[in-house]
Structures are given as structure tokens and as C-alpha cells.
Amino acid sequence: MELVWLIPALPLLAFLVLIPFGRKLSDPGAGWFATLMVGGSFAASIVAYSELMSRPADDRVVHQVLFSWIPAGDFSVDIGFLADPVSITMALFITGIGTLIHMYSVGYMKGDPKYSKFFTYLSLFVASMLVLVLADNLLLTFLGWEGVGACSYLLISFWFNEEANATAGKKAFVTNRIGDFGFMVGTFLLWMTIGTINYVDIPERLGGITELTATAIVLLFFLGAIGKSAQLPLFVWLPDAMAGPTPVSALIHAATMVTSGIFLLTRLEPLLFQAPIAGEVIAWVGLATALVAALAAVAQNDIKKVLAYSTISQLGYMFLALGSGAIVAGMYHMITHAFFKALLFLGSGSIIRSMSHEQDMRLYGRLRKYLPITSITFILGWLAIAGIPPFSGFWSKDEVLAAAYSSENLGVLKWGIGILVALLTAFYMTRLVIMTFFGPKENWRDPEKLEEIGVASSFDDSDESADAEAHHLEPSHTPKESPWTMTVPLVVLATFATVAGILNLPFADRFKSLEIWLEPVLTHSHEAPVATTLFILAGVAIVAAVFGVIAAYFVYQKQKIPAERIEKPALVHALYINDTYAEVVAGPGTAAFQGIADFDAAAVDGAVNGVAKVTSDAGKGLKPLQSGLVRTYALTLSAGAVLLLGFVVMRMSF
Amino acid sequence: MVELTQTWYLVLAALIFAIGATGLVIRRNPLVMFMCVELMLNAVNLTFVSFGNMLDDVGGQVFVFFVLVVAAAEVAVGLALVVAITRRRQGATADDLSLMRG
Amino acid sequence: MRVEMFVFLVAGAICVAGALGVVLFRNPVHNALSLVATLFGVAVLFVAQGAYFLAAIQVIVYAGAIVVLFLFVIMLLGVDKADDVRFEPIPGIRIAAVVVGISLLGMSLIALLSSSDVVTGTQSALAPLDPAIPDVNRIGEALFTDYIYAFEITAVLLTIAVVGAVMLSRQSTETPLDLDEFPDGTMADKLAIRLEEAAVADSGDADGPDADGPDADGPDADGSDADGSDADGSDAEAVTDAGGDS
Structure with missing residues (x-):
């Protein structure tokens, strides 16, 4: 057990080795080396x-x-690691999924000129993420937190030759800074209040904390979580973050990094229960995010954007669970989501790769016969996220919804919105699956459509096109299934996405293995509703999911209802939140920042330059002293000796 | 007749030291400046031995030994510098070596 | 006691005379020989205080090696000409040096003589000078026990000094970056030119100047005359000003 440090150390070692030797190992040596190290972890x-x-x-x-x-x-x-059920659970799925995605990347990144650099960053990411979860204090967690942020930035703008990718990276970084501010101030406040930032000591010292302080601290940390986990109002960076390579989207922007906000609040769970109001805020923010993101996902045509909004929406579910006090449900959904969302992203990567890096779903269609493994695994992931029993997503989502239902304030309303989100989830995921694998025809065969959408997408989403390589999708293109390094992870993840539900089945207490496992570290347990209620809730959820699936079937497969009636422009633009930010930042924001910049130039720079000028003038004034003439130096030295002797004589005589 | 005490030695050493210090400042020839430094070092050696005698400690004499070694090293490097400089420009004095001036 | 006093006075006189010779003689060879006189005087004083070993190495190392090295370099470089002491490029430094030197001596004397003969400090308990044991043994013992690290480090220091000396005095095979460190000529050259100008300026007066032709190679004491030293102050100032501007 003394080897806990080995868990983050191995990926770090991979990083340190790949920096100097990455180029030598090259393709695929560097990839396999990194995979091996993460596997060791x-x-x-x-x-x-x-x-x-x-x-x-x-x-x-x-x-x-x-x-x-x-x-x-x-x-x-201290640099210390805390291995308890929460952190080890996180470490298990981070390293497990991380290994699979590393392996997938070996195939996906094949032939990329910056092959070894990709794995260097990816290893550093895994190491930082593990430091984040295994740290025993908030500062070390913050180190990992910033580390994953930096890696996220590096990997989003991995193909930085294209302006849009570099911009997306910067956007993610800057947006996260706002959240990090909350993290830091929260840490300061916690230290000021209870005098420790060590997770082990926090529960013991919470005695004297007032509810107001606890609320402030939790909300500050929640601000950090909002940034990292892409919640309303800071979620705008995540859809753009899809500019990175697809394995990055899967690992960082779906399975692991974006869940660190949930992890952080889980770690601070004792504090969370001191601040019921903060809990309410968290629940409602999560719920609102889930709804907005699900609505936006309905109208996206970029396959990765759909999944990005879906991720935001599912993260909203997790915050809903945390806010409702159901920590275990939040963790449960986080784990199952990690499996099926990683699967969906990797599947989309496989599709994108086979379609010459074209990401627009309107050009897909009937891909199932070309990509048998990808389509089967993807469909399993779809069933999981849509909430169809017995796939994993159903169980965890059901638990979240049950927690929302039984929460104190407006529980039924929260549950209702949650069900609506579940319906929308089923709808947009079905839409995605139909547009990609089924549908009436193979859309890229139509040269006019190819031309039109190709032009439109390059015109419309010029700053959001995801992959650096220009797409050369030809009507004559025949998609090919991906190599085994990519399909094996898909199969493994599909297996887990299917069966991960058994982690925490609601039928009897002894089936709730995750809850039993996590319970000892949590200070409060959440009371689930009674069994009958639970079954009714589950029944409604299933109905909603099935309704969503069927609705999407009629719209997109049978095309009985024109899709334009659903895909409103407002939804395409995610309720214009991003555009509003752009407006505000461009108009009054720019003016305000210009004012700050002017102040900076005048007052701050003035002060700094003034100090520099005074120093420089003083230096010029003293310059003659440094005449370079040895003899004057000797003279000064002797004079100093005289002064010293004079001091001694003075001391003697008094 | 005045009695010879250790203070006499110290006064003599102070005299030699002051002469050496003055010479160091006055002379421009780097070689002579080094000789003045040697004078000062010898003055210090004399005080070391005198104090060692007064306090009945061998440490004073050991220090003289070290001073000798350091002086030897200093002269070796210093004379090499003088050689290097004079080779470049005949007749250079310490006043010419002011490239490090501010 | 008389003998001791006699020895001290004679040796001390030799020391002081030698020291003054080092400072005052204008020819470097004479300086070096004066230094030898001082070193011998100090060696005698070492003997008078019972430091026989130190006296021996004082003669062997200092007089035998270091001064010979000095003389060797003087001869090698051919600087065994008398220095030109007419001009002082740094104005006022001689007076300042004498003032500082005298105050240094004065302060030391006040400190030494105003206190009684008792020296501050405690009598040695750990490493006494035992008359029964030869001082060579005592020094050797102390060197290789208490001062072993210092001793080893001096060995390193000597090695570094040797390497440094070799590096410094090696003829460079590459062309130096800066071909001429003294593009404007050495201070001595400038002084010679100033002297020349002063002599030309004075030639208008009745005194017949006796200046050499322009001699940029170095100072030449022979070219001096009484008027030259009158121009001392202003010339020196002009030179230092020029140095400060560059």
C-alpha cells in the first residue's frame, strides 16, 4: 500500500521519458510506451x-x-496521497479508460507528424489527473487541477496550425481561469476559517463553521467546478474544445477531466452538508445546464458537438445528484457516463476517421454496413445513454432522478425537468444514431449535398471546424473499419457501458456495492425513496426514453415531420449564450478592459517604470564609482579598513 | 632598556602592512602591485605567528602555512594574467585594465 | 634579552627598509630585490619567535620561488625599465594613498598601544605549542587532523591555480574576438602624447623643451623636464575624462 505514489508516478515517468526520447520512439513506439505506463498505473x-x-x-x-x-x-x-474508496474509484476508471484511450490513440494518431508529442501531453494529463484525485490536500489537488487544465489547453489546440483550434484552446483556458479563481479563493477562505486544507483534517475541524461561511466556501469551490465541468454559465468552452483530436475529447472532455468538478465537491462532502443553500444552488445550476445543453444537442449537425453538449447535459445530472445530497448517485453516474461517453466519443472518432475527417452528420447515413464493429458498439453506447434498461445509463440516471425526486425543495419539479432532459437525451442520441448509421440514403454520395454542406459548414462554422485536416470526402468514398487498436477499446468500453449498472442496483441493499464501498468515507448518507415509488419513477423514465427514441425515429428515419421544425436556430446556437458573451465582451467588455488596460499602462506601468527609472538613474549616478581602475578599488578598500579600525578604537575607548 | 614584548612585533607588522597598502595604491606597474600585496601578506603572517605565540596556539603557524599556499596560487595566476596582458600590448599598466568599468 | 632586542631591531629595520624599497624604487628589479630583503627579515623574526619551520619555508618558498618567479616574469616581459612616475593618471590618488596608509598605521598603533600587553583571546587549550615537541611535528599534526579539509581544499586551489595559469599564458591559436583591447592606446601612450603636447605648448615660452620625438611605444623618463611636471594636473584630468566618456 506504500505504493500509492506509483499510480501518478508511472504516467509522469512516461511524460518525462517521452520529452527527450519521444521522437526516437516515434510511431508507434511512443504510443505503446505511454499505453504501457498508464496500464501499469x-x-x-x-x-x-x-x-x-x-x-x-x-x-x-x-x-x-x-x-x-x-x-x-x-x-x-505536504506532497501526500490519500487513497480511500472515493479516490481509488476515480483512479481506477481514469487509468482504466486512460489505458484504452491511449491504445485507441495508437491507431487514431497514426501518421500524425506530432505523434510522440501527443502521447507526451496525454501522459502528463493522466499524471495530473491522478494527482488531482489522489492528493490529500486542496493545494495539491489544485496542482493537478491546473495540470489537467494546461494539458487540456495543449491538446485542444494540438493542431494549432489552424487558427480555430488555437482559439478554442485559448477559450477553454481563459474560461477555466474564472473557475480557478473560485477554487483559489475557496481554498484561502477554508484555510482562514478552519486552518487546514487537508482532506483528512477537514471533517474534524468543521465544528465551529457557520452556515454562511460554509455556503460561501462551497459556492466558491462550485465556481471552480462550474469552470472545469462546463456548467452554466461557463459551459461555452466545451463544445469548442472538440477541436482537439477525438481521443482527447473522449478522455479529457468526456470521461475524466470534466468530472473533476464533481470529484472536488465529493471530496468536500462534509462541507457540502453544512451548506444546504449551496446544495440547492448546485442542484438547480446542474438541472438548468442539463436542460439547456440537451436542447442544444438536439440541433447540432457536428457529431462531436452533439456529444459535447450531451456531456455537458450529463454533467448537469451529476451536479443535480450532488446538490440533492446523493453523493453516491453522482459518483455512480460519473462512472457509467465515463464508460459510455468515452465509448461514444471513440466511436465517433472511428466514424470520423473512416469518413475522411468529415464531422457533419448530414453527410453520413447507412454507415452500419461499412463499420460493423463501430456501429454495434456505438449502438450499445446509445442505448446506455438513452436510458434503456438494462444498460448502465438507465440505472445511474434513474438513481439521480430518484435523488432529485426525494430532495426537500421542489423535488417533483426537479424530477420533472430531469425526465424532460432524459427524453431529450434519448431523442438527440437516436437522431445521431439514425443520421449516422441508418437513415434513408448514403448522403455523401450526393455531390450536390456534399458541395452545399461542405461550403456551408466551412462558411458557417469556420471557427469551429474540428479537425485540422481539410476533408476530402468524395462521393465515391467507401468507409473502412478502423484497425484493431481502435476497435478493441471500443469493444471493451461497450462491454462496460452495458454492464456497469451492476455496480449499484437498487433492488436490495446488498446489490448496492458502490454505495457500500463509498459509504464509509462519506459523512452523510442519502435516503432513497421507498421501493414502490422507485419503480414508478423508473417506469416513467423508461417511458420518456422510449418516447424520445420513437419520436426521433419518426422525424429522422421515416421523415414524417420535417427536421427544421425541431432544429430551431436558437437551439443550434445553444440559446445564444455564447453569442451573448461574445457581444458583451466585444462591446462594453472591451471598453471596460480598455479602461483597465489604460489604468495599467498609466498607473501600474508608470509605477513599475518609475522604479526602474529611479534604479537606472541611481545606477548611472553611481557608475563613476566603478571606474575599472584597480588602484581606486584598493584605495577604497584601505579606507574601509581604516573605518573598521576606527570603529574598533572607538569601542576600546568607550 | 625597554623590554621586547610581542606588541613590538605587531607594531612592526602594522608598519609593513601600511607601507604595502600605500604602495599598492601608488604603484601602477601590476608586478610591483603584486609585490606590495606580498608585503601585506607577510605583515599578516607576522601577526599570525605573534598571536600564536601569545596564545600558545599552533593554529597561528598553521594559518601562515595556508596563507603561503594562497599567496603562491595568487602569484601564479596573477603573473599569468600580467604575461597575457603584456603580450597583447607592451607597456600596459594596471590603469589600462579598466574594461570592467561601469 | 639584549640579543633578542638586537635581533628584532636589526631584522625590523631590514623589513621596513625593504618594504619602503618595494614601494619607492622605480625599477621593478630593484623592487623585487627589496622584497627579498623584507622576506628575509620576516624569516628572522619567525626564528626569533620559535617558528623555525615557517622561517624555512619563508626563505625557500617566498624568497626562493615566488620572488624568482617575479624576476623571471620581469625579465621575460622586458619591463625592467624604470616606471614613469612624473604623471599620475588618477588625480590625487597618491596623496589619498599616503593619507589612508598613515591613518591605517595610526589606527593600528592606537589599537595596539592603548591596550595593555594582554591580548584579547583565550589561551589555547586544544593545540598548545609545546617547546618539547619540534614545531614541524606540531604543525604537521595540526594540518593533518584539525585542518585536514582546509588542507585538501588548498590542494584543489593549487591545482586550479596551475590550470588557470597555463590557460591564461597560453598563446591563443584562434584569432581573438577583440583584436585590440586598447584601441586608443594605453594610458602610458596617452601620457607620452600629452607630455609631447605640453612640451610643444611650453616651447612658446623661454624654456627650451627637450622633448623626444613622438614615442607611442611607452613612457620614457628621459624626456622629462621641469615644465612637464607643471602640466601634470590638467593633463591627468583630461585623460581620465576621456576614459570616462568611452
């Missing part, structure tokens, strides 16, 4: 997991302090 996580499992339930915490990082008086921060 996964093995270490399994060892840590089994070690924890062999212990009694209330002793499943390993706190390992490696060394003191910042000893500064009362304030001391």
Missing part, C-alpha cells in the same frame, strides 16, 4: 483497490505523506 490502482478491499470497511483509508512541500510557519502543505 491501472495495475497499481487495482492492487491498491484490492488492498483496500481486504481491510475492514471503516479502515479503508491510506494516507501517505511523501514529503513536506511548503512548510511555512503554521501553514504547511
Whole structure:
């Protein structure tokens, strides 16, 4: 168990080795090396997991302090790792999915000129993410938090030759800064209030904290989570983040990094229960995000954008669970979502690759006969996210909705909106699947349509086109199934997306293995509604999901209703939130920042330059002293000796 | 007759030291400046030995030994510098070596 | 006691005379020989204080090696000409030097003589000078026990000094970056030119100047005359000003 540090150390080692030797290892050596290291990290996580499992339930915490990082008086921060059920669960699925996605990338990135650099960044990302989850204090978590942010930036703008990709990276980075501000101020406030930022000590010292302070702290950390987990109002970066390579979208912007906000609030769970109002805020923000993102997803034509909005929507579900006090439900949905969303992203990557990097779904259609493995796995992922039993998404989503239903304030309303979101989810995912794999015809065979959409998309979404390579989709193009390195992860993930529901089945307490596993580290448990209520809720959810699927079937397969009636421009633009930001920032925002910039130039720079000028003038004044003449130096030295002697004589005589 | 005490030695050393310091500043020839430094070092050596005698400690003499070594090193490097400079320009004095001026 | 006093006075006189010779003689060879006199005087004083080993190495290393090295360099470089002491490029430094030197001596004397003969400090307990044991043994013992690290480090220092000396005095095979460090000529050259100008300016007067032709190679004491030293102050100032501007 002393080897917990090995979990983040192995990917870090991969990073450090790949920096100098990446080019030598090249394609595919660098990729396999990184995969191996992350795989090793996964093995270490399994060892840590089994070690924890062999212990009694209330002793499943390993706190390992490696060394003191910042000893500064009362304030001391260690580099220490905390392996408990929460962090090990996170580490398990991060490394597990990470390994699969590394392997997938070996095939996906084949032939890319920056092949080894991709894996360098990806390894650093996994290492940072593991530091984030395994850290024993908020500052170290923040280190990982910023590390994943930096890697996210690097990987979104990985193909930075294209302006749009670089812009998307910057947008993600800047948007996240707003959240990071909340994280930092929250950490300061927590330290000021209870004098510790160590997760082990936080629950013990919460006694004297007032509800107001707790609310402020939680909301500040929630601001951080909003940024990282792309919630309303800071979600605008995630759809643009799809400019990165698809494995990056799968690993960072669907499965792991974006869930760190949920993880953070789970870690601060004792605090969360001191602040019921903050809980309400979290729940409603999550719910609103889920709804807005689901609506936006309905009208997107870029396959990765659909999945991006879907991710935002599902993250909203997780925050709904956290806000309703159902930590376990949030974690549960996070895990199942990680599986099926990673699967869907990797599947979309496989599709995009086979379609000459064309991402517009209007040019897809009837792909199932060309991509048998991709389509089967993708359909499994679709069933999981749409909430069709017995696939994993159904169980976790159902638990979230049940938690919302049983929450104190307006529970039924929350549940109702949740059901609406579930319906929309089923609808847009079915739309995606039909437009891609089924549909009446193979749309890219139609040269006119190809021309029209190709032009339109390059005109419309010029700043959002996802892949750097210009698409050369020809009417005569025949899609080919991806190599085994890409399909094997798909199959593995599809398996998990199908069966991950067994982690926490609601039928009896003994089936709730995730809850039993996580319970000891959580200070509060959530009471689920009684069984009958639960079954009714589940029944409604199934009906909603099926209705969504059928509706989409009629619109997109049978084409009985024109799609234009559903895909309103407002939805295409995600309720114009992004555009509003752009307006505000461009108009009054620019003016305000210009004012700040002027102030900076006049006052701040003036002060700085003034100091520099004074120093420089003083230097010029003193310059003659440095005559370069040895003899004057010797003279000065002797004079100094005389003065010293004079001092000694003075001391002697008094 | 006045009695010879250790203070006499110290006064002599102070005299030699002051002469050396003055010479160091006055002379322009780098070689002579080095000789003045040697004078000062010798004055210090004398005080070391005197104090060592007064306090009955061998440390004073050991320090003289080290001073000798450092002086040897200093002269080796210093004379090499003088050689290097004079080779470039005949008749250069310490006043010409002011490239490091501010 | 008389003998000791006699030895001290004679050796001390030699020391002081030698020191003054180092400072005052204008020919570097004479300076070096004066230095030898001082070194011998100090060696005698070492003997008088019972530091026989140090006296021996003082003669062998200092007088035998270091001064010979000095003389060698003087001869090698051919600088065994008397220095030109008529002009001082740094105005007022001689007076300042004498003032500082005298105050240094004065302060030391006040400190030494105003206190009683008792020196501050405690008598050695750990490493006493035992008359029964030869000082060579005592120094050797101290060097290789208490001062072993310092001793080893001096060994490193000597190695570095040797390497540095070799590097510095090696004839460079490459063309130097800056072909001429003194593009405007050395200070001595400038002084010679100033002297020339001063002599020309003075030639208008009744005194017949006795200046050499333009001699940029170096200072030449022979070319001096009484009027030249009158121009001392203004010339020196002009030279330092020019140096400051570049």
C-alpha cells in the first residue's frame, strides 16, 4: 500500500521519458510506451483497490505523506496521497479508460507528424489527473487541477496550425481561469476559517463553521467546478474544445477531466452538508445546464458537438445528484457516463476517421454496413445513454432522478425537468444514431449535398471546424473499419457501458456495492425513496426514453415531420449564450478592459517604470564609482579598513 | 632598556602592512602591485605567528602555512594574467585594465 | 634579552627598509630585490619567535620561488625599465594613498598601544605549542587532523591555480574576438602624447623643451623636464575624462 505514489508516478515517468526520447520512439513506439505506463498505473490502482478491499470497511483509508512541500510557519502543505474508496474509484476508471484511450490513440494518431508529442501531453494529463484525485490536500489537488487544465489547453489546440483550434484552446483556458479563481479563493477562505486544507483534517475541524461561511466556501469551490465541468454559465468552452483530436475529447472532455468538478465537491462532502443553500444552488445550476445543453444537442449537425453538449447535459445530472445530497448517485453516474461517453466519443472518432475527417452528420447515413464493429458498439453506447434498461445509463440516471425526486425543495419539479432532459437525451442520441448509421440514403454520395454542406459548414462554422485536416470526402468514398487498436477499446468500453449498472442496483441493499464501498468515507448518507415509488419513477423514465427514441425515429428515419421544425436556430446556437458573451465582451467588455488596460499602462506601468527609472538613474549616478581602475578599488578598500579600525578604537575607548 | 614584548612585533607588522597598502595604491606597474600585496601578506603572517605565540596556539603557524599556499596560487595566476596582458600590448599598466568599468 | 632586542631591531629595520624599497624604487628589479630583503627579515623574526619551520619555508618558498618567479616574469616581459612616475593618471590618488596608509598605521598603533600587553583571546587549550615537541611535528599534526579539509581544499586551489595559469599564458591559436583591447592606446601612450603636447605648448615660452620625438611605444623618463611636471594636473584630468566618456 506504500505504493500509492506509483499510480501518478508511472504516467509522469512516461511524460518525462517521452520529452527527450519521444521522437526516437516515434510511431508507434511512443504510443505503446505511454499505453504501457498508464496500464501499469491501472495495475497499481487495482492492487491498491484490492488492498483496500481486504481491510475492514471503516479502515479503508491510506494516507501517505511523501514529503513536506511548503512548510511555512503554521501553514504547511505536504506532497501526500490519500487513497480511500472515493479516490481509488476515480483512479481506477481514469487509468482504466486512460489505458484504452491511449491504445485507441495508437491507431487514431497514426501518421500524425506530432505523434510522440501527443502521447507526451496525454501522459502528463493522466499524471495530473491522478494527482488531482489522489492528493490529500486542496493545494495539491489544485496542482493537478491546473495540470489537467494546461494539458487540456495543449491538446485542444494540438493542431494549432489552424487558427480555430488555437482559439478554442485559448477559450477553454481563459474560461477555466474564472473557475480557478473560485477554487483559489475557496481554498484561502477554508484555510482562514478552519486552518487546514487537508482532506483528512477537514471533517474534524468543521465544528465551529457557520452556515454562511460554509455556503460561501462551497459556492466558491462550485465556481471552480462550474469552470472545469462546463456548467452554466461557463459551459461555452466545451463544445469548442472538440477541436482537439477525438481521443482527447473522449478522455479529457468526456470521461475524466470534466468530472473533476464533481470529484472536488465529493471530496468536500462534509462541507457540502453544512451548506444546504449551496446544495440547492448546485442542484438547480446542474438541472438548468442539463436542460439547456440537451436542447442544444438536439440541433447540432457536428457529431462531436452533439456529444459535447450531451456531456455537458450529463454533467448537469451529476451536479443535480450532488446538490440533492446523493453523493453516491453522482459518483455512480460519473462512472457509467465515463464508460459510455468515452465509448461514444471513440466511436465517433472511428466514424470520423473512416469518413475522411468529415464531422457533419448530414453527410453520413447507412454507415452500419461499412463499420460493423463501430456501429454495434456505438449502438450499445446509445442505448446506455438513452436510458434503456438494462444498460448502465438507465440505472445511474434513474438513481439521480430518484435523488432529485426525494430532495426537500421542489423535488417533483426537479424530477420533472430531469425526465424532460432524459427524453431529450434519448431523442438527440437516436437522431445521431439514425443520421449516422441508418437513415434513408448514403448522403455523401450526393455531390450536390456534399458541395452545399461542405461550403456551408466551412462558411458557417469556420471557427469551429474540428479537425485540422481539410476533408476530402468524395462521393465515391467507401468507409473502412478502423484497425484493431481502435476497435478493441471500443469493444471493451461497450462491454462496460452495458454492464456497469451492476455496480449499484437498487433492488436490495446488498446489490448496492458502490454505495457500500463509498459509504464509509462519506459523512452523510442519502435516503432513497421507498421501493414502490422507485419503480414508478423508473417506469416513467423508461417511458420518456422510449418516447424520445420513437419520436426521433419518426422525424429522422421515416421523415414524417420535417427536421427544421425541431432544429430551431436558437437551439443550434445553444440559446445564444455564447453569442451573448461574445457581444458583451466585444462591446462594453472591451471598453471596460480598455479602461483597465489604460489604468495599467498609466498607473501600474508608470509605477513599475518609475522604479526602474529611479534604479537606472541611481545606477548611472553611481557608475563613476566603478571606474575599472584597480588602484581606486584598493584605495577604497584601505579606507574601509581604516573605518573598521576606527570603529574598533572607538569601542576600546568607550 | 625597554623590554621586547610581542606588541613590538605587531607594531612592526602594522608598519609593513601600511607601507604595502600605500604602495599598492601608488604603484601602477601590476608586478610591483603584486609585490606590495606580498608585503601585506607577510605583515599578516607576522601577526599570525605573534598571536600564536601569545596564545600558545599552533593554529597561528598553521594559518601562515595556508596563507603561503594562497599567496603562491595568487602569484601564479596573477603573473599569468600580467604575461597575457603584456603580450597583447607592451607597456600596459594596471590603469589600462579598466574594461570592467561601469 | 639584549640579543633578542638586537635581533628584532636589526631584522625590523631590514623589513621596513625593504618594504619602503618595494614601494619607492622605480625599477621593478630593484623592487623585487627589496622584497627579498623584507622576506628575509620576516624569516628572522619567525626564528626569533620559535617558528623555525615557517622561517624555512619563508626563505625557500617566498624568497626562493615566488620572488624568482617575479624576476623571471620581469625579465621575460622586458619591463625592467624604470616606471614613469612624473604623471599620475588618477588625480590625487597618491596623496589619498599616503593619507589612508598613515591613518591605517595610526589606527593600528592606537589599537595596539592603548591596550595593555594582554591580548584579547583565550589561551589555547586544544593545540598548545609545546617547546618539547619540534614545531614541524606540531604543525604537521595540526594540518593533518584539525585542518585536514582546509588542507585538501588548498590542494584543489593549487591545482586550479596551475590550470588557470597555463590557460591564461597560453598563446591563443584562434584569432581573438577583440583584436585590440586598447584601441586608443594605453594610458602610458596617452601620457607620452600629452607630455609631447605640453612640451610643444611650453616651447612658446623661454624654456627650451627637450622633448623626444613622438614615442607611442611607452613612457620614457628621459624626456622629462621641469615644465612637464607643471602640466601634470590638467593633463591627468583630461585623460581620465576621456576614459570616462568611452
